[in-house]
Amino acid sequence: MTxxxxxDEAAQVRLWHRVSQFLFREARLLDEWRxxxxxxxxxxxxxxxxxxxxxxxxxxxxxxGLIDDDAARLRQRxxxxxxxxxxxxxxxxxxxxxxxxxxxLTDRGTHLDVAANVIVxxxxxxxxxxxxxxxxFELVVEGESFRVRRRVVVLDHETLYEHAKLSIIL
Amino acid sequence: MTIEPQRPVGDPIVVDDFERLSFRVDRRxxxxxxxxxxETTMIFDRCWxxxxxxxxxxxxxxxxxxxxxGRPVVMARGSDGVIRVFANSCTHRGALICSQPAxxxxxxxxxxxDWTFSIQGDLVGVPIPDGYGPGFRKxxxxxxxxxxxxxxxxxxxxxxxEQPRTLTEYLAGATEYLDLIDDQSEVGMEVxxxxxxxxxxxxxxxxxxxxxxxxxxxxxxxxxxxxxxSLGSVPPRRRGGFGRALGLGHGANELxxxxxxxxxxxxxxxxxxxxxxxxATAARFVDRFGAERAERIxxxxxxxxxxxxxxxxxxxxxxxxxxxxVGAGQMAITSVALAPKDEDPDIRELRKSHYLxxxxxxxxxxxxxxxxxxxxxxxYLNRTVRYSDLSRGMNKEVPETTDELPAREFWxxxxxxxxxxxxxxxVAHRGEMQxxxxx
Ligand code: FES
Ligand SMILES: [Fe+2]
Numbered sequence: 001m002t003x004x005x006x007x008d009e010a011a012q013v014r015l016w017h018r019v020s021q022f023l024f025r026e027a028r029l030l031d032e033w034r035x036x037x038x039x040x041x042x043x044x045x046x047x048x049x050x051x052x053x054x055x056x057x058x059x060x061x062x063x064x065g066l067i068d069d070d071a072a073r074l075r076q077r078x079x080x081x082x083x084x085x086x087x088x089x090x091x092x093x094x095x096x097x098x099x100x101x102x103x104x105l106t107d108r109g110t111h112l113d114v115a116a117n118v119i120v121x122x123x124x125x126x127x128x129x130x131x132x133x134x135x136x137f138e139l140v141v142e143g144e145s146f147r148v149r150r151r152v153v154v155l156d157h158e159t160l161y162e163h164a165k166l167s168i169i170l
Numbered sequence: 171m172t173i174e175p176q177r178p179v180g181d182p183i184v185v186d187d188f189e190r191l192s193f194r195v196d197r198r199x200x201x202x203x204x205x206x207x208x209e210t211t212m213i214f215d216r217c218w219x220x221x222x223x224x225x226x227x228x229x230x231x232x233x234x235x236x237x238x239x240g241r242p243v244v245m246a247r248g249s250d251g252v253i254r255v256f257a258n259s260c261t262h263r264g265a266l267i268c269s270q271p272a273x274x275x276x277x278x279x280x281x282x283x284d285w286t287f288s289i290q291g292d293l294v295g296v297p298i299p300d301g302y303g304p305g306f307r308k309x310x311x312x313x314x315x316x317x318x319x320x321x322x323x324x325x326x327x328x329x330x331x332e333q334p335r336t337l338t339e340y341l342a343g344a345t346e347y348l349d350l351i352d353d354q355s356e357v358g359m360e361v362x363x364x365x366x367x368x369x370x371x372x373x374x375x376x377x378x379x380x381x382x383x384x385x386x387x388x389x390x391x392x393x394x395x396x397x398x399x400s401l402g403s404v405p406p407r408r409r410g411g412f413g414r415a416l417g418l419g420h421g422a423n424e425l426x427x428x429x430x431x432x433x434x435x436x437x438x439x440x441x442x443x444x445x446x447x448x449x450a451t452a453a454r455f456v457d458r459f460g461a462e463r464a465e466r467i468x469x470x471x472x473x474x475x476x477x478x479x480x481x482x483x484x485x486x487x488x489x490x491x492x493x494x495x496v497g498a499g500q501m502a503i504t505s506v507a508l509a510p511k512d513e514d515p516d517i518r519e520l521r522k523s524h525y526l527x528x529x530x531x532x533x534x535x536x537x538x539x540x541x542x543x544x545x546x547x548x549x550y551l552n553r554t555v556r557y558s559d560l561s562r563g564m565n566k567e568v569p570e571t572t573d574e575l576p577a578r579e580f581w582x583x584x585x586x587x588x589x590x591x592x593x594x595x596x597v598a599h600r601g602e603m604q605x606x607x608x609x
Contacts, residue, residue, distance in 0.1 A: 063364030159367035
């Protein structure tokens with residue numbers, strides 16, 4: 001027995017599929033260290049990328065976080081990573097991002113708010129770490145694709161004692 | 171080829187040799203589990219240790235729970251406004267009476283059998299009390315209160331009932347630096363919410379040394395320096411700076427700002443818009459303190475090491491960094507930002523932004539510090555190389571910031587305490603403070 005999708009549902013499935021594909025591509029570019037491509041092709045000029053502190057987890061607007069990059073600082077982060085200037089990422093870590101629970105929270109036509117869960121495994125310098133978090137994306141619709149305007153990764157860890165540092169882009 | 175001499179008689183860890191202007195630390199100090207255990211009893215059980223800042227418990231009933239010197243404690247402000255530090259352990263059978271890292275409460279109720287303690291630590295409630303005989307008095311079962319005190323908003327505790335020094339005596343020359351920090355606001359300083367809780371797979375002392383080491387700055391932090399220059403950071407208006415030993419293991423570096431300071435030292439990297447506000451603040455400091463002290467408060471960077479495990483770095487932002495050993499080969503780092511309570515919101519944003527550029531587990535500098543101390547720890551696995559050298563500046567009247575005087579001061583106190591000497595040599599040692607080390 002098959003159930004026909006209504007026109008609306010079919011459109012939602014297509015949108016969800018496009019969003020998911022977009023996020024998977026983002027994850028792949030990051031895992032493949034194609035960071036300039038990611039920056040140039042997938043982000044807006046006013047991108048903001050942040051990782052709140054693990055204690056207040058972004059609940060307090062005025063709180064200090066771990067990362068709060070505007071476009072310029074993110075670009076700089078990328079250049080440093082690619083140029084081998086980051087001691088702990090030279091040689092580069094191997095990473096593997098698992099994106100799941102992709103959910104379109106709101107569809108405002110030109111903008112989408114999207115939630116997803118992420119686990120980033122990182123291996124390098126004799127260490128293996130897993131970063132587990134919840135992502136919130138603000139996507140700007142651009143034709144058939146999107147650009148990320150706001151990218152927040154709220155880590156679920158209580159502390160990063162084990163990880164020591166966060167030298168990759170989550 | 172030279173061959174290391176045999177270990178000297180007594181096999182000291184710290185080899186402090188004024189004759190040869192040589193200062194060496196045996197790398198067992200960073201790797202040996204027995205020494206790490208001995209540090210707990212000889213150093214952390216005895217010194218005054220930093221707990222937190224008064225602003226973290228702003229009103230009656232507010233508390234924070236954290237580990238200090240490996241012990242869970244609660245710092246709470248009572249309904250009388252007094253800040254107390256308690257053992258976070260129920261006097262009945264031991265459970266943590268407070269498992270929230272921070273909050274506000276009227277009382278603490280132990281989840282195990284519901285004993286209830288007031289925010290002042292008194293035992294106020296015991297369910298089914300007829301199970302105890304007439305000799306049972308609630309007054310005997312209040313939370314264990316630690317001896318605590320604060321200096322200019324910084325709260326410390328000591329677990330040693332015989333600690334001979336008051337907090338102020340213990341802080342020795344470091345009080346001067348805490349004054350320079352707390353003087354930055356007329357209404358008080360506050361910890362900004364959001365702690366950076368991270369660590370390193372290395373001995374805790376490596377991060378203490380690193381935090382007062384300016385020698386590594388240009389080498390290890392090229393990427394940070396490069397970024398700051400790209401933002402329009404200009405070289406300091408004046409040259410110089412110096413390192414100091416402050417007594418009892420404390421040390422400091424003081425130097426002209428390499429970039430800007432959100433309090434009252436404007437350079438173009440902060441943007442033209444905030445310039446009038448920052449310069450007005452600078453002028454107010456001159457009125458309040460006179461030109462010379464105002465320049466020291468607003469126009470000078472400093473890094474202060476307070477023995478054993480507190481670092482306060484006051485540069486493009488102020489960070490309070492508490493560094494806790496977790497055995498010999500691992501540490502836990504808690505970093506928070508300190509700022510004037512009455513800070514202009516735009517300037518607060520600048521401060522936070524520049525804090526993150528440099529500091530924390532994802533900044534453009536701290537991860538390299540973490541990586542390098544972990545790298546040292548790995549290097550120590552090759553025990554053929556026995557000593558680390560910390561002798562820079564022993565040849566100078568006034569050691570520079572690129573010298574290693576503050577680290578030597580740390581190690582000398584470490585060595586005294588590990589030998590069971592709680593610093594009675596301090597008077598003799600005072601001669602070795604700034605300017606007289608190489609007498
Ligand atoms: S252990 Fe706390 S009430 Fe029993
Ligand atoms: Fe550093």
